[in-house]
Amino acid sequence: xxxxxxxxxxxxxxxxxxxxxxxxxxxxxxxxxxxxxxxxxxxxxxxxxxxxxxxxxxxxxxxxxxxxxxxxxxxxxxxxxxxxxxxxxxxxxxxxxxxxxxxxxxxxxxxxxxxxxxxxxxxxxxxxxxxxxxxxxxxxxxxxxxxxxxxxxxxxxxxxxxxxxxxxxxxxxxxxxxxxxxxxxxxxxx
Amino acid sequence: xxxxxxxxxxxxxxxxxxxxxxxxxxxxxxxxxxxxxxxxxxxxxxxxxxxxxxxxxxxxxxxxxxxxxxxxxxxxxxxxxxxxxxxxxxxxxxxxxxxxxxxxxxxxxxxxxxxxxxxxxxxxxxxxxxxxxxxxxxxxxxxxxxxxxxxxxxxxxxxxxxxxxxxxxxxxxxxxxxxxxxxxxxxxxxxxxxxxxxxxxxxxxxxxxxxxxxxxxxxxxxxxxxxxxxxxxxxxxxxxxxxxxxxxxxxxxxxxxxxxxxxxxxxxxxxxxxxxxxxxxxxxxxxxxxxxxxxxxxxxxxxxxxxxxxxxxxxxxxxxxxxxxxxxxxxxxxxxxxxxxxxxxxxxxxxxxxxxxxxxxxxxxxxxxxxxxxxxxxxxxxxxxxxxxxxxxxxxxxxxxxxxxxxxxxxxxxxxxxxxx
Numbered sequence: 001x002x003x004x005x006x007x008x009x010x011x012x013x014x015x016x017x018x019x020x021x022x023x024x025x026x027x028x029x030x031x032x033x034x035x036x037x038x039x040x041x042x043x044x045x046x047x048x049x050x051x052x053x054x055x056x057x058x059x060x061x062x063x064x065x066x067x068x069x070x071x072x073x074x075x076x077x078x079x080x081x082x083x084x085x086x087x088x089x090x091x092x093x094x095x096x097x098x099x100x101x102x103x104x105x106x107x108x109x110x111x112x113x114x115x116x117x118x119x120x121x122x123x124x125x126x127x128x129x130x131x132x133x134x135x136x137x138x139x140x141x142x143x144x145x146x147x148x149x150x151x152x153x154x155x156x157x158x159x160x161x162x163x164x165x166x167x168x169x170x171x172x173x174x175x176x177x178x179x180x181x182x183x184x185x186x187x188x189x190x
Numbered sequence: 191x192x193x194x195x196x197x198x199x200x201x202x203x204x205x206x207x208x209x210x211x212x213x214x215x216x217x218x219x220x221x222x223x224x225x226x227x228x229x230x231x232x233x234x235x236x237x238x239x240x241x242x243x244x245x246x247x248x249x250x251x252x253x254x255x256x257x258x259x260x261x262x263x264x265x266x267x268x269x270x271x272x273x274x275x276x277x278x279x280x281x282x283x284x285x286x287x288x289x290x291x292x293x294x295x296x297x298x299x300x301x302x303x304x305x306x307x308x309x310x311x312x313x314x315x316x317x318x319x320x321x322x323x324x325x326x327x328x329x330x331x332x333x334x335x336x337x338x339x340x341x342x343x344x345x346x347x348x349x350x351x352x353x354x355x356x357x358x359x360x361x362x363x364x365x366x367x368x369x370x371x372x373x374x375x376x377x378x379x380x381x382x383x384x385x386x387x388x389x390x391x392x393x394x395x396x397x398x399x400x401x402x403x404x405x406x407x408x409x410x411x412x413x414x415x416x417x418x419x420x421x422x423x424x425x426x427x428x429x430x431x432x433x434x435x436x437x438x439x440x441x442x443x444x445x446x447x448x449x450x451x452x453x454x455x456x457x458x459x460x461x462x463x464x465x466x467x468x469x470x471x472x473x474x475x476x477x478x479x480x481x482x483x484x485x486x487x488x489x490x491x492x493x494x495x496x497x498x499x500x501x502x503x504x505x506x507x508x509x510x511x512x513x514x515x516x517x518x519x520x521x522x523x524x525x526x527x528x529x530x531x532x533x534x535x536x537x538x539x540x541x542x543x544x545x546x547x548x549x550x551x552x553x554x555x556x557x558x559x560x561x562x563x564x565x566x567x568x569x570x571x572x573x574x575x576x577x578x579x580x581x582x583x584x585x586x587x588x589x590x591x592x593x594x595x596x597x598x599x600x601x602x603x604x605x606x607x608x609x610x611x
């Protein structure tokens with residue numbers, strides 16, 4: 001019985017048939033199928049290194065703001081990283097607002113970095129955007145650098161009262177994580 | 191070494207030529223599992239199981255490295271790190287854990303078939319004795335690795351398995367108890383034992399991989415055995431490993447993975463014990479304690495000694511159990527028949543199948559409760575096991591008249607007339 005394999009059009013040798021033949025199909029299928037299988041197995045092997053469900057479950061933090069007086073700050077944790085919560089004084093807000101955006105490396109207004117009606121609450125990660133050290137300045141008596149915000153002792157990055165990078169090697173302002181006010185005196189970060 | 195007609199590695203691209211001069215890894219692969227390794231043309235599917243065992247080891251190492259990223263080797267949190275964190279929280283952790291646990295079982299399945307294939311076709315005989323000896327070493331390492339791995343989940347079976355297995359060593363006269371305490375780092379399994387078992391469980395698979403390299407190296411000196419057991423006589427008796435056996439092994443690997451996947455996805459706990467989902471309790475032994483299925487035949491031999499005879503029964507049991515494996519080291523010299531394949535040995539073939547049934551019954555007894563009936567059956571089967579290797583097989587080798595062997599592999603495959611051409 002004639003099959004696709006042994007019917008070769010007239011004038012063509014077995015080596016020069018133009019149609020894809022059954023053996024080519026088998027070869028391609030045999031090579032493709034294991035590739036699909038390997039991908040299906042590699043995905044979970046890679047994905048297992050992503051944060052597990054118990055880590056993700058700890059990814060929100062509630063902060064009580066009621067005891068933080070103007071001029072004070074607290075350091076807490078968000079996703080195992082330091083979180084700076086600072087109650088800015090009117091003077092610090094005025095200092096931040098007085099800076100022209102053109103002078104900033106990473107131009108952002110204080111208004112954009114805080115929430116409407118809560119301009120005095122500056123919530124940032126306490127992670128220097130240079131190489132990840134914790135900047136000084138959240139506790140009273142800390143060196144706050146030339147701009148009165150935060151000063152990173154590792155490589156000398158200086159942040160202003162809005163947590164914006166002003167001098168030193170850090171490329172970006174201190175990161176403002178997503179958060180919302182659940183009451184006038186409490187926030188949910190994450 | 192290889193046969194003189196083996197294909198030679200000739201790199202075509204300049205980059206491969208450059209690499210071949212500096213570090214000839216592609217040449218090594220080509221000569222080991224590529225077109226440069228001539229293999230008898232008549233290998234059947236039983237010859238797939240060596241490659242499958244290698245694949246099973248690779249699966250165990252990959253899934254094991256990944257599981258070790260999440261496991262806590264601490265008696266207080268080991269159970270929770272597996273049954274809580276890995277099974278529920280880690281992305282695809284359940285899959286990796288079940289792949290590792292069922293992968294261990296499938297590893298033993300293919301290795302047992304591999305061993306019995308070697309027994310049937312006489313692959314342990316000259317000139318391949320070293321291949322067999324190294325294989326027995328691999329088997330012993332596998333048993334140690336599997337046992338220590340089974341302790342890590344720190345369930346009831348883990349704990350009492352560790353207690354019982356280390357208890358073997360207390361059977362040694364005078365110093366036994368000292369050795370047992372030394373092995374455990376305490377008087378009962380606890381943090382010290384769990385940590386050292388984890389450390390060794392991570393180490394031994396790489397030792398196994400190294401011995402497998404020696405196993406394959408030793409195999410490639412005489413070349414593979416074949417279903418006729420007849421030596422390769424010329425080029426017409428062989429085909430290159432690639433593509434002929436890479437394709438055949440690849441097909442077998444596909445089937446192996448289908449079975450493994452079926453276990454992982456549909457019967458993940460079928461081969462385990464419910465008791466191991468109860469956290470280890472040093473004050474309560476499970477009612478029916480058995481090892482994993484792959485140890486059952488040896489467990490049955492261990493339990494077969496019920497009364498003292500010169501030595502204590504406990505010591506006899508341990509000696510017999512270890513002896514049943516160590517005996518295999520002497521097999522190449524116990525069976526002195528020059529004919530390898532049981533295909534041409536009518537008596538040895540019958541003895542082989544009786545041994546298979548004997549070991550299956552031993553396994554069934556080993557997995558059953560220690561009732562008197564099972565113990566008596568296990569005693570008979572244990573006695574037969576030793577009788578097979580120490581008396582029956584050497585006797586058959588001396589007295590048996592083998593069926594005439596084919597003149598060559600090609601003749602066996604194609605018939606006398608075709609081979610003459």
